[in-house]
Amino acid sequence: MVQNNSSDGERKLLAILKVLSESSDPLGSAAIARELDRYGISLSERGVRYNLKIADGRGYTQSLGRDGRMLTQQGFQELTAALAPERIGFVLEKLELLAFQTTFDPEKKTGRLPINTSLIDKIQFKKALSVMAAAFKAGICVSELVATALAGEKLGSVVVPKGKIGLATVCSAAINGVMLKAGVPVESKFGGVLEVRKDQPSRFVAIINYSGTSLDPSEQYIRARMTSVSKIIGSGSGRLLANFRELPALSRAVVDEKISLLKAAGIGGVYALGNTSEPLCQIPVGLNRVGMVLLGGLNPVTLAVEAGIEVDNIAESGLVDFEQLVSFWEV
Numbered sequence: 221m222v223q224n225n226s227s228d229g230e231r232k233l234l235a236i237l238k239v240l241s242e243s244s245d246p247l248g249s250a251a252i253a254r255e256l257d258r259y260g261i262s263l264s265e266r267g268v269r270y271n272l273k274i275a276d277g278r279g280y281t282q283s284l285g286r287d288g289r290m291l292t293q294q295g296f297q298e299l300t301a302a303l304a305p306e307r308i309g310f311v312l313e314k315l316e317l318l319a320f321q322t323t324f325d326p327e328k329k330t331g332r333l334p335i336n337t338s339l340i341d342k343i344q345f346k347k348a349l350s351v352m353a354a355a356f357k358a359g360i361c362v363s364e365l366v367a368t369a370l371a372g373e374k375l376g377s378v379v380v381p382k383g384k385i386g387l388a389t390v391c392s393a394a395i396n397g398v399m400l401k402a403g404v405p406v407e408s409k410f411g412g413v414l415e416v417r418k419d420q421p422s423r424f425v426a427i428i429n430y431s432g433t434s435l436d437p438s439e440q441y442i443r444a445r446m447t448s449v450s451k452i453i454g455s456g457s458g459r460l461l462a463n464f465r466e467l468p469a470l471s472r473a474v475v476d477e478k479i480s481l482l483k484a485a486g487i488g489g490v491y492a493l494g495n496t497s498e499p500l501c502q503i504p505v506g507l508n509r510v511g512m513v514l515l516g517g518l519n520p521v522t523l524a525v526e527a528g529i530e531v532d533n534i535a536e537s538g539l540v541d542f543e544q545l546v547s548f549w550e551v
Contacts, residue, residue, distance in 0.1 A: 231261075237281075240295070241295075241377060242317070246290045248289075252272075272289055279292055291378075310433075311430045316408070318391070326398060332540065335517075336521075337537035352520040355523050356548045358453050359488065361519055362395075366388055367544045368551055370385060371385075377538035388537075391537075395489055395514060399478060406465050406512070408463070409430065409464045409503075411427075411428055411462075416458055416460060422501065424464070425459065438518050438533070442531075442533055445525070447519075461519050462513050463515075464500075464512070464514075465512040466512070467509065469496040490515075493511075
């Protein structure tokens with residue numbers, strides 16, 4: 221375990237883990253050394269390789285041969301724990317970074333877009349898919365497009381561990397990215413649990429502001445079993461994962477256009493769009509602003525968790541090429 225930042229060796233190791241966490245691709249020692257220099261840490265390629273061996277031994281990293289190293293799930297967990305005191309607002313920073321890195325063009329249906337990664341025991345995988353199908357059929361998802369990976373393969377920044385199968389779902393940050401490329405500055409406010417009544421969004425019953433947390437809200441809500449997506453599918457009323465955004469009212473026409481293009485490309489997720497300066501789902505918005513509620517990309521996975529299937533979730537886990545995604549119904 222990384223003990224603290226007072227040890228120079230541990231500080232350098234932690235910095236290497238941070239560099240790896242920010243890349244969707246494996247990195248070699250030369251690339252890591254260049255990135256470390258941005259943080260003001262001078263470490264030779266030989267020094268990087270030495271620290272990577274330590275990280276491998278602790279289970280924080282996994283070698284992919286000549287391609288380089290990637291963080292393991294254990295590495296992500298350790299990085300989160302070690303940096304927690306200084307990572308307030310980390311989720312907001314990650315959302316903004318993913319939006320900036322999104323290159324997806326909904327008209328051309330090409331480019332990279334953000335995903336969430338869920339790790340499921342391979343013995344339970346088919347059962348989990350069977351349970352999740354109801355959420356995809358009901359449209360309680362950002363997209364029906366998914367990707368899978370076997371042990372040793374990667375989804376975004378996550379290497380799938382032994383005995384698991386990885387499932388990637390489209391992250392709602394993809395919508396931020398497409399809007400940003402269109403010149404619309406979308407402000408990510410919070411992740412929450414949204415109460416649905418008679419198939420209509422009603423009110424948020426739990427909220428975690430992105431600017432005040434080092435942990436992803438959706439991961440926490442799933443872990444705390446605060447959703448009831450199965451009830452929504454059965455009766456039209458229940459609780460699901462949702463995110464709240466704000467955008468300039470003057471951008472409404474552009475936003476409507478991009479939402480239509482995204483839907484045509486197989487990506488939805490916009491659950492509700494408010495009117496200028498009017499509250500949405502009981503959440504007030506600023507003057508000349510519009511509220512937008514996005515479905516959480518992990519909503520289908522919550523069905524599996526509600527059914528008692530153990531799932532490890534890594535929200536905003538990186539980016540994939542649109543061409544890697546296939547219809548859930550083909551998996």
